[in-house]
Amino acid sequence: MVSNTLGGRRGALWLRKIASTLGTVAVTFLGLLIVTFLIGRVVPVDPVLSVVGDRATQAQYDAAYQALGLDRPLVEQFWIWLQKVFQGDFGTSNLTTRPIAQDIARVFPATLELATVSIVIGTAFGIPMGVWAAVRQGKLVDQVVRVVGLVGYSAPVFWLGLMGLLLFYFKLDLISGPGRVDISYEYDFTPRTGLFLLDTAMQGAWGAFGNVFSHIILPASLLGYLSLAYISRMTRSFMLNELAQEYITTARVKGVPEWRIIWVQALRNAAVPLVTVVALSYANLLEGSVLTETVFAWPGLGQYLTNSLQNADMNAVLGGTLVIGAIFVGLNMFSDLLYTLLDARTRNRT
Amino acid sequence: MTMTRDWLLSDRPVSRRQARLGQIYRTWLDFRTNGLAMFGFLIVLALVLVAIFAPWLAPHDPLLGDLNHTRLLPPLSEGYLLGTDDQGRDILSRLIHGSRITLAVVALVAVIATPVGLLVGTTAGYFGGWVDTVLMRLTDIVLAFPKLILALAFVAALGPGIENAIIAISITAWPPYARLARAETLTIRNSDFIAATKLQGASAARIIWKHIVPLCLSSVIVRVTLDMAGIILTAAGLGFLGLGAQPPQPEWGAMIAGGRNFLVDYWWVATMPGLAIFTVSLGFNLLGDGLRDVLDPKRQK
Numbered sequence: 160m161v162s163n164t165l166g167g168r169r170g171a172l173w174l175r176k177i178a179s180t181l182g183t184v185a186v187t188f189l190g191l192l193i194v195t196f197l198i199g200r201v202v203p204v205d206p207v208l209s210v211v212g213d214r215a216t217q218a219q220y221d222a223a224y225q226a227l228g229l230d231r232p233l234v235e236q237f238w239i240w241l242q243k244v245f246q247g248d249f250g251t252s253n254l255t256t257r258p259i260a261q262d263i264a265r266v267f268p269a270t271l272e273l274a275t276v277s278i279v280i281g282t283a284f285g286i287p288m289g290v291w292a293a294v295r296q297g298k299l300v301d302q303v304v305r306v307v308g309l310v311g312y313s314a315p316v317f318w319l320g321l322m323g324l325l326l327f328y329f330k331l332d333l334i335s336g337p338g339r340v341d342i343s344y345e346y347d348f349t350p351r352t353g354l355f356l357l358d359t360a361m362q363g364a365w366g367a368f369g370n371v372f373s374h375i376i377l378p379a380s381l382l383g384y385l386s387l388a389y390i391s392r393m394t395r396s397f398m399l400n401e402l403a404q405e406y407i408t409t410a411r412v413k414g415v416p417e418w419r420i421i422w423v424q425a426l427r428n429a430a431v432p433l434v435t436v437v438a439l440s441y442a443n444l445l446e447g448s449v450l451t452e453t454v455f456a457w458p459g460l461g462q463y464l465t466n467s468l469q470n471a472d473m474n475a476v477l478g479g480t481l482v483i484g485a486i487f488v489g490l491n492m493f494s495d496l497l498y499t500l501l502d503a504r505t506r507n508r509t
Numbered sequence: 510m511t512m513t514r515d516w517l518l519s520d521r522p523v524s525r526r527q528a529r530l531g532q533i534y535r536t537w538l539d540f541r542t543n544g545l546a547m548f549g550f551l552i553v554l555a556l557v558l559v560a561i562f563a564p565w566l567a568p569h570d571p572l573l574g575d576l577n578h579t580r581l582l583p584p585l586s587e588g589y590l591l592g593t594d595d596q597g598r599d600i601l602s603r604l605i606h607g608s609r610i611t612l613a614v615v616a617l618v619a620v621i622a623t624p625v626g627l628l629v630g631t632t633a634g635y636f637g638g639w640v641d642t643v644l645m646r647l648t649d650i651v652l653a654f655p656k657l658i659l660a661l662a663f664v665a666a667l668g669p670g671i672e673n674a675i676i677a678i679s680i681t682a683w684p685p686y687a688r689l690a691r692a693e694t695l696t697i698r699n700s701d702f703i704a705a706t707k708l709q710g711a712s713a714a715r716i717i718w719k720h721i722v723p724l725c726l727s728s729v730i731v732r733v734t735l736d737m738a739g740i741i742l743t744a745a746g747l748g749f750l751g752l753g754a755q756p757p758q759p760e761w762g763a764m765i766a767g768g769r770n771f772l773v774d775y776w777w778v779a780t781m782p783g784l785a786i787f788t789v790s791l792g793f794n795l796l797g798d799g800l801r802d803v804l805d806p807k808r809q810k
Contacts, residue, residue: 183649190650194659198666313738313791315745318765318783321772329773446655450746464658465750468665480662488653 176499184492191484192244196237199477249478254470259478262463267482268353269339270452270459273382274444276356276375280383281390282437286426288387289394293402294421304391311388316381316447320454323377335373337456344370378455382447386440393436397429404428431501438494442487539803546799552792559605560612567602571759574598581775592777594767596757600781603759607782610760611789614675614744615737621679623733626686627725631717633687634694645691652684657743664752671754674747678740685736686729693725727804735797738790745786761786 215223228236243249249259292304328336335341339355344367348359356375359368401407402425410420445460452461460479467475518535522528540546559566568588574580574597584592591600633644651659656678663677697703698721706716747753748762756763761782768778 186646187650187653190647191653194650194654195662198662201666309791309794310787313742313794314787315742315749315762315765315783315790317746317749318779318786321765321769321779322783325772325776442655446657449657449661450749453750464661468661469751471665473665476662476665480658483658484654487655491653 250474276379277382281386285387285390289391293398308388317450401425442490549795569599571606607759622682626683630687630690634691674753737793
């Protein structure tokens with residue numbers, strides 16, 4: 160009975176928390192849309208000229224001006240644009256002459272696959288490194304982990320990519336070069352999900368799987384290294400915090416084996432804020448992917464964005480920016496909610 | 510020398526100036542014991558000196574090369590320590606002159622973004638209420654954008670070029686400072702000395718500018734220093750994509766892009782500017798870490 164009412168109260172608090180988070184996110188999304196819209200309006204390129212060409216008569220120009228809705232007030236233009244965006248209509252790309260939403264849907268899986276493999280690498284190495292550094296605080300291991308992290312923070316990712324290609328592809332020939340898959344393997348499988356590792360594995364095309372893997376391993380390792388720098392640093396500080404708590408002393412006094420104290424009891428509590436860190440790193444990978452994809456000719460969202468940029472394809476740039484921004488905001492919100500869900504202390508505080 | 514030292518470390522400073530200089534000197538003594546931080550400090554100092562004396566330090570012209578004789582010379586060639594690029598230009602000289610661009614970007618972004626962040630944060634924190642809500646919501650919106658993507662979109666709209674890159678990076682850089690300044694302001698706002706100043710009839714602007722901003726400065730400066738590395742990397746990234754400084758300017762990111770086409774046979778053209786970017790941003794990271802250790806009030810003994 161008691162637990163029931165408590166549960167009910169907790170549930171209500173939870174709903175309030177979710178409602179307030181959703182409110183914040185709604186405002187942020189609106190801001191995202193306004194900023195993107197305004198960026199589109201300050202472009203020095205005349206949108207009418209790009210439709211009618213520079214040899215059009217004044218009458219043709221005026222007609223196109225009206226057709227594009229540019230004679231209406233800015234707020235109304237924004238409203239019309241907003242309605243289109245919510246219907247998934249970002250306009251048509253001048254470069255590919257396809258609807259931008261369709262373009263983005265086509266390139267997105269490539270970025271998703273790259274970012275996912277990267278975060279797996281970053282987490283799998285970053286967390287143990289952080290834990291190890293915290294346990295050996297101030298010792299050699301701690302210093303090494305710190306320097307490894309600092310290098311990750313300081314090196315330009317596109318340069319690391321070029322150096323990696325030079326060394327592992329051109330000189331040592333250990334991996335495959337730019338792109339996602341060699342042409343000779345491209346027809347060994349049908350891209351159903353667009354995630355080539357998954358597609359090849361499900362269809363049993365193991366030769367192609369190996370090829371895809373040797374393409375993805377270098378860019379994913381580099382991006383993973385960037386998130387590793389952040390994840391290991393945060394893990395270290397969370398673990399130091401936990402290891403100083405009294406329950407650790409209690410566990411030691413009771414004779415719990417040291418590995419269990421570190422890897423089970425302390426890490427379980429440090430894992431709560433770590434989830435947020437990993438979610439944030441995942442969002443940051445989207446950013447890193449813009450430069451990495453350019454270097455590795457990776458046909459994802461990042462490369463699409465830079466290609467559109469270089470060809471002054473403003474609609475495509477804004478569509479890409481909006482999608483990346485929306486994912487970024489979404490992941491931030493998700494990590495926020497997850498934190499509330501996992502951390503018992505924040506539940507009763509609201 | 511000992512006289513100056515005693516004067517600086519005096520327990521009973523007789524003037525405000527002596528107290529302030531003494532404080533700075535103590536911070537420096539503390540800072541000096543941190544080897545890595547000193548290393549970072551020296552790198553940044555070297556960057557500043559190289560940028561100032563670039564025309565005297567560079568052995569060759571950074572923009573004009575000898576296409577007939579000095580194309581793509583490897584490093585350690587006679588008179589060309591780091592080799593030459595495809596236009597026959599000395600890479601070392603270009604790096605030396607490029608340090609000016611890097612320093613200018615960092616300095617200008619700091620000069621533009623820091624006051625904006627401070628102003629927004631302290632105002633929001635001091636007034637509270639709807640001012641706080643509006644300003645912080647705005648901050649959160651800008652913060653919600655991935656920095657590089659927002660900078661890319663701005664540069665795309667404004668047109669490529671180093672000035673626009675600086676503006677774009679500044680627009681994305683101020684929100685963290687605003688948040689930090691707000692948090693600091695909230696802890697100071699209700700202190701007695703602020704109440705006393707208010708009773709004396711000081712205006713809100715005066716209280717914020719004269720009493721709150723100075724107390725927020727040290728934590729904001731640490732944050733700005735730590736962000737410098739990120740700013741350098743973003744600027745280099747924009748340069749690499751051809752959206753920052755335009756050729757033939759010796760911007761380091763653009764130099765990497767230039768060397769990309771002959772990476773396999775002439776590795777040094779793309780490698781050297783990358784090393785320069787790496788060294789400088791490592792320097793700022795180490796310096797920022799060290800400053801944080803020294804200036805963080807929670808860590809002081």
